[in-house]
Amino acid sequence: MKCSNCSKEILSDSEFCMYCGKKIAVSDDVRHVKLNNIIFTIVIIILIFCCILLDYKYTQAKHENDFFDKSAGIVIDDKTKYYHTYNCEVFQNTKKGYWIYNVEAAKDEGYKPCPKCH
Numbered sequence: 001m002k003c004s005n006c007s008k009e010i011l012s013d014s015e016f017c018m019y020c021g022k023k024i025a026v027s028d029d030v031r032h033v034k035l036n037n038i039i040f041t042i043v044i045i046i047l048i049f050c051c052i053l054l055d056y057k058y059t060q061a062k063h064e065n066d067f068f069d070k071s072a073g074i075v076i077d078d079k080t081k082y083y084h085t086y087n088c089e090v091f092q093n094t095k096k097g098y099w100i101y102n103v104e105a106a107k108d109e110g111y112k113p114c115p116k117c118h
């Protein structure tokens with residue numbers, strides 16, 4: 001690209017002529033390309049951010065599922081001595097339910113699997 005003032009060869013994306021210092025008029029095309037590049041970059045960043053967020057939520061949900069799979073729901077004062085899964089109606093309907101950290105521990109305490117959820 002040539003400077004319109006001094007006609008010397010200058011870099012095509014320069015804002016000022018490096019020889020005479022004249023401001024180079026940036027054509028609308030160049031502006032458009034620059035704007036599109038900025039928008040494109042922002043969209044990519046948002047997409048990457050969404051991916052990270054989704055992956056994080058997925059990982060968290062998976063961790064929660066692992067927790068509930070390995071854990072046993074116990075109902076205090078429950079004479080039946082059953083342990084439950086998270087979705088069991090018996091466990092969902094009680095206010096005295098709590099989680100024991102794993103099924104093996106529940107078995108050691110003499111709990112048996114609830115016939116409704118196991």
Ligand SMILES: [Zn+2]
Pocket residue numbers: 003004005006007008017018019020021022
């Ligand atoms: Zn110039």
Ligand SMILES: [Zn+2]
Pocket residue numbers: 082083084085088089090091114115116117118
């Ligand atoms: Zn149950």
